[in-house]
Amino acid sequence: MIPHSPIRLTSAALRSQRSHTFKAFYATLRGGRSPPPEPSDDAPPPDNDFFMSILRSNPSLRDAKSYLASFGLRPQSYSSSSSEPKMAEPPPLADSSTSKQIPEAQELPKPSPVIASILNPVYRRTALVKIQGPFTDNQLDSISRGLVYLEKLGLVSVIVVEHDDRPRGEQDERPAIVDEVMRVVTNLEKQGSRARPIVGAVVRLGPKPEDDIVHSDPDFDPPETHALPSDLVAIRSALSAGEIPVIAPFALDSFCRSVRVDANEVIAGLARGMVEVSSVGPRSTGQEGSLEFSSELDLTPLRLMIIDRTGGVPSYARSGYPHLLINLTSEYQHIHDTFDERWRESNPSALTNLALARKCLMYMPPTSSAIMVSHKSPSSLIGNLITNKPAVSSSLPHALLQGNRKLTPHTPTLLRRGLPIQVLRSVSEIDKDKMNTLLEQSFNRKLDQVSFYNRLDNVLDFVIIAGDYAGAAIVTKEKSTSGSQTISYLDKFAVLPSNQGDGTVDFLWVALHDESYGLGHPFSANPNGGKGGKGDGRDLVWRSRADNPVNKWYFERSSGHVRLGAWVLFWCDAERRLKIEEGRRGSAGLSYIENWEKGRLSDWGEVVLKIPSSWK
Template identity: 65%
Template sequence: MLLLAHSRILCRQPSLRAFYATIRNLRQPQPLPEGDESDPSESDFILSILRANPSLRDTKSYLDSFGIQQPHHHKKSLLPSLLDLPAPALRPSARQPPTQDVDIKTTRVISSILNPVYCRTALVKLQGPFSDRQLDSISRGMVYLEKLGLVSVIVLEHDKLPRGDDRERTAITEETNRVVAALEAQGAKARPILGASVRLGPKPGDSDAPINGMPLLEAHVFPEDLAPIRSALRAGEIPVIPPFALDSFCRSTRVNANDIVAALARGMAEAAELDAKPQTQKPSEPHADYSEDINLTPMRLMIINREGGVPSYARSGYPHLLVNLTSEYNYIRDTFDPAWLRDRPSALSNLALAHTCLSYMPPTSSAVMVSHRSPSSLIANLITNKPAVSSSLPHALLQGNRKLTPDTPTLLRRGQPIRVIRDVANVDRAKLNHLLQTSFHRTLDIDAFYKRLEKCLDFVIVTGDYVGAAIVTNEPVPGSSSRPISYLDKFVVLPSHQGDGTVDFLWVALHDESYGLGHPFSINPNGGKEGKGEGRDLVWRSRSNNPVNKWYFERSTGYIRMGSWILFWCDAEKRLRLEEARSDSGLSYIEDWESGRLEEWAEVVNKIPSAWK
């Protein structure tokens, strides 16, 4: 939308004054629409997929996980000679298409029959109780996910049922059967797993000390304990599991559903590893019978409740959009307002659950905390693996975005540690060189590049072990005593980490350290200035044919074209807000403090030498 507005402005208003004013007006928050977002049409399967609006990268990533899988060489085909069958003979009078076309079409049809959509598993914590209507909506979402290849393993929780109640077991069993009935009413097959699949206590052999800062699990699972779940999945049924576990006396007792989910996350991942190992002889364990039917490794963790996501201080209590658990987990807990516990009493415990589960799940996995009012967002999350609204968008657009509501889901990723480096001597040059050259597919002029950084580096933000970096320099203005220009020299993420949240995490850190500096919501745990100081306008350039420009258009305040280059900038948000407060009508035209700055930026940026050979 913003890109379209940009193009219209260039066509209609050639003057810089009108162009810049229109861009700024687009940044003004828009009123939220009235009424409930849960329109009945949201429940439509096809419409929900279209609303996800996946990019080409999103689509490819989804197909890589759920598309037709190449058969393993060690497996024998069910119909070994079917692919070799000759095409049927036609009468001489009939038109016979080329043999090659017939073979291709026949192979594709047979391949689609013998290789259905590859199923993956999701762990779902269903935190009720829910009304019949709410449960129907949730069940419809589970069925839609199953159609897309994600089969849910559902664990129930009942917040309103006190522990130790005389009817506790009966009530939990009835609720389990109620969920099964709701799923079947939506066309799915479901199975209640009423026997305890989880054992209380730490797993034998585990150390008593926490590993990597993770707390010890209160329950554990052996591979053979998963036989009922495997059996249900093999039969095409959604297993529904009550929060029961076996104690040391082999008694089935009710426990916190978080303990069940965490134990299953670890146990299913470990069982999948056993399945992947080559078998020299047929094992005796029950789980081995089903090892080739479905991948038990949890691909998603879904926490469906009545509260929604984790509230954020940066959004006045509205949910976090995207959480980097590695770098933000402790900070979110430290900045959690106790007043939020009134409406979201389980927010912190669910945050801890996601933190624990994702430590056992693959790095590409994610967790989503979502209200029962937003079932369609589960489909968008599955296809794109992205938050409903990008957390790296300008704060004004986030405030005015109608999709941002108290029920907006929170997407959680394991993420990467983020740190800010201010001295070139502390940069690992070998790793940074590899990152730049691998991502840009060009040869870096190493000596010239670092010689320039030694003179003008402001800071480098590094994610993980140099899987991403943002390099910002101070570019002096010739013949002027004004402050140097804050220039984004490089913004880069390894191709293997594009689409896993690293890009958004890196840009948010860049925002907090540059043009967003000085705002309370820019206080971050990344080891930078932690919100202290004054924000500065951030400027950068990009080739006009760069496919990333669409992403830049959405995050910049404005841009101008300079031949084969496009100059982007982001206004310092704190100063912009102060200037708007001084004017009753807001900022509509170029102010005195802005006069001539675009020409100055263009002159300086055009003279910055290339970093490539």
């Protein structure tokens, strides 16, 4: 047990600390800069457009390390069939000096020089891309430019072309689709890449002959197509030759006839087939001594990119603006249930593309993601590649999301396979063995189990569990020194190292928001097994060591903070209360310190700093 040095809080001391606090509710954007505007369809790209697209992504040091881990130099012993290296997520909340034991991304030999490694990647990965037209020539130029930029960064597209204005069954549909494929090929080559049209069928209709896979999700609808290793020869050949394959949406039927099918079925069949081939078959190699491309190329899709005219999935929580990040495991049905009928006209393919993402991600590695983006946001594809994060974090305070200039009708939607979320309200419901493993691996310390659970027996409010204890947020009810209502304290926030990089941290924090300081708002009615957004929100308080390098992540998600000796006290204001107070004041707005805020910092500090450590 690490002893604590008690700090006596006085009114004067707290007043001196208030200069270090700030409120997210009064801010429009904090900790970021507005990105340069996207070029219009008719504007020619600037000469430095490629580099500007990278800078717009605003990658952190960890993002850059994760990118180099996927595409840069790697040890000879690296297994080619492994999934994407994990990206370091924000570590769990520290109630002792655990902040210095942060798991770092896998250490790899540094490329020399780094710029040469980025522009000429040693290790290439693939992305499945759906181009869902029709698009004008300028729009297709913009899309092609973005895909060529991705190729420069190591992500090679396998493109399937769809044309919504060419309904299936028309007499001349085949030449029309082939013409559209050739348009895409021509535009890619105009942007400096090499592309190969593939107008023969690369998938087959019907289930795979030996297919006996039983999915854990009874609602999962498997693809209506499949691909054998021999069907992927044309794709492998194009990739080995340094060409982008551009595929027509044709499939072989039971009579071995090539028929047009929905592009979604082609992509879903390819997603499964490419993963299976990568796991059992040898990789194709380029010519020995080739300097244009690496001899290594992992056929397993790292990303699914859906490019159409409307972009992401509209969200009820954002007045029709797109979802930022979707947990398909827990939110898929809820999105269907809350989908406004008016959006079926403005975003006609949103739900079918949502189903496509779910289908593909069931077969792709857990760290893979899908992105739905319009042709107006080509640079967001680069941002997603480098960071594997949404354009704006969905776990930020709602006030920041409302005033963020990055949020537009064309903001992309990032989709992850995700995990189920559940809320427990008693210690007896907790699987202690799994919880112990989660906490000890996350904090890299030995848990004092007896004292920890004895304390929870008296103060537990609720526990949010992600998946099979892949992550957890533990909130307690601490007794106030002023005799007022209890204090909601975030005691633990932890994610297993094996789940870092798959979006679990953001999904867990959003669920925490919905069950605490976000209660009472319609946008908190998410399917996490809790209160469904009904109730009154409460201020959420937590602490972190002052030298914890991840405090920046906490600063962005908190309403305010105050430094108290070796600790930083964070809090999130109940959002509905602030909204009501703002409505009462009208144009006058809120003052810096409201009457109901006076004294609460001293109360929180007195209580939170006395909470004992949970570690041996």
